[in-house]
Amino acid sequence: MNLKADYIQQLRSSYKGLEKEPLEDFVSENLISPFAVTLSPNVIQKAQKIISALYNMRQQPSYLAHYQNLIAEKGLKDPGNKSIMMSYDFHLDEHQNLKLIEVNTNAAFLILGYEMYRMKGHSLAVPDFNPEEIRRSIETEMALQGKKTGPGFKVAITDDAPSQQRLYVEFLAYNELFKSFGWDSRIVDYRELYKDFHPDFIYNRHTDFFLTEPSSSILREKFLNRDVCLSPNPFEYLMLADKQRLIDWGTPGFLEGQGLAGEDLNLVRTAVPESFDISTNRADEIWASRKKYFFKPKNAFGSKQSYRGGTISRSTYEKIVGQDMIAQEYMPAPEQTFETPEGPQTFKYDLRCYAYQGRMQLVLARIYQGQVTNLRTPYGGFATVKF
Incomplete structure (x- = not known):
């Protein structure tokens, strides 16, 4: 089996517009792992509860009130919408407790991960998830700003030099997906926005999280004025993904002060690492x-x-x-051993749980050897998870 060739064929069969794209150049050799991480169903249940508890806490008026001064200091305003295709990244400890490494509003690989599951024929952790849910998420984002996705709806997928990004193939897939919804979708460098194309919605993968760089000034202005629905955006990053939140969540009494109690409190308290x-x-x-x-x-x-x-x-x-x-x-990364052509090898992995608002959508593992996750390990890369 040629994993890379099979995966490229999967993408081309799902997104006809990719048939003429040189995907062989865009899909790296170690992007997809041939292995699947096997875990207890209890892990997926805990992950969903942690994600739901954190999102519900973020929605509490007391939580927003706690950060009013910080919001003002950052010059931000609540745009109303949230963050599509974000993730919660976990390790597992020796007792199979989930440990939250970070919340990521800028997570890659959701649609590519879904296609990886389809290629391998593996069951999804969230059985009813499919790309139509991405469409509904964007429609919800627009509705939260009092807007609609009607005829002529314009979408931009943006990043810094998108075609040079390691996962440019993902932008190509999203572009074809959005076009299949009947939307006018384009991949645009964030510096080129509003020159020849004025989007109604921007799927934002640029890592200037607070849009403070001078080159982000136009995008920041459009975001603050609600001229565009930006997702993910600086406000949601501040509420959930800024690593200062991990420090806050670990402060004695903070979680209880935001209404967490019972099982939710215990799960989140166990999951949040000591941070300072x-x-x-x-x-x-x-x-x-x-x-x-x-x-x-x-x-x-x-x-x-x-x-x-x-x-x-x-x-x-x-x-x-x-x-x-x-x-x-x-928190050391958990490990599993797999049989490779060279014999048994032990790999580290982490879990990436994608979510919109409080609902988990997809679970992937990132398999690697070395100190940190990478896409350079032979037989490593993104992997399916079996529960």
Whole structure:
């Protein structure tokens, strides 16, 4: 079986507009893993409950009130809509408890993951999910701004130099999907928006999360004025995905103050890792116990500028002290062993649970070897999950 060729054929059969695209150049050799991670059904149930509990908390008036000063400081306003195709990324501990690594409003691979399940013939963790739900999510996003997706509805898929992105193939797939809904859809560099194309809705994959870069000024203005429905957007990032929220959620009494109780409280409390600022007044204390922690930026994506405490050098550590970084309880990635042509090999993995609002949509694993998730491990990559 040629996994890459089979996957490309799956994409071309699902999205006819991709037949003439050079997908062989866009699908990397280690994008898709031949393996499936096997887990207890209890894991998926817990993941859904954690996602639902966190989203319900985010919806509480007390939660929004708690962040009013921060919202004003960031110059933001509630746009009404939320964030499509976001994810909650987890590790599993030795007791099969889910540990929340991060909330990601900018998550990749939902539609590609769905097609991977179809290619492999594996059952979905959420059996009734399909691409029509993406359409309904966008319609809901528009409705939350008092708008509709009528005739001539214009959609832009945007990022920084989209055609140069590692997962450009995903943008191509979404573009064909949106066109199949009868929408005028285009892939547009965020700097080119509103020059020749004025979208009603933007699927935003640009990683300037707060739109503070000068080159994002037009997009920020359109977003703040509600001239466009932007999803994901800076407000939802602030509410859920800024890593400062992990610090807040772990503060004693915070979750209870937002109405969490009973099983929801216990699940979220267990899932949220110990997290805190790497402050100068605690620098020596943190260094002494560094092996217990993973250091990461509050507002970066992927594994950029992230360091495992057990391997960070003193000089590098001193450079990040007092910066916009957090120390997060180090939770080793779970492992599974698979039979490869070279013999048994052990791989690390994490779980990516996609959701819109409080509903989980798809679950994938990212299989890898090394310190952090990557798409360079032979036999690694995105994988299906069997429960």
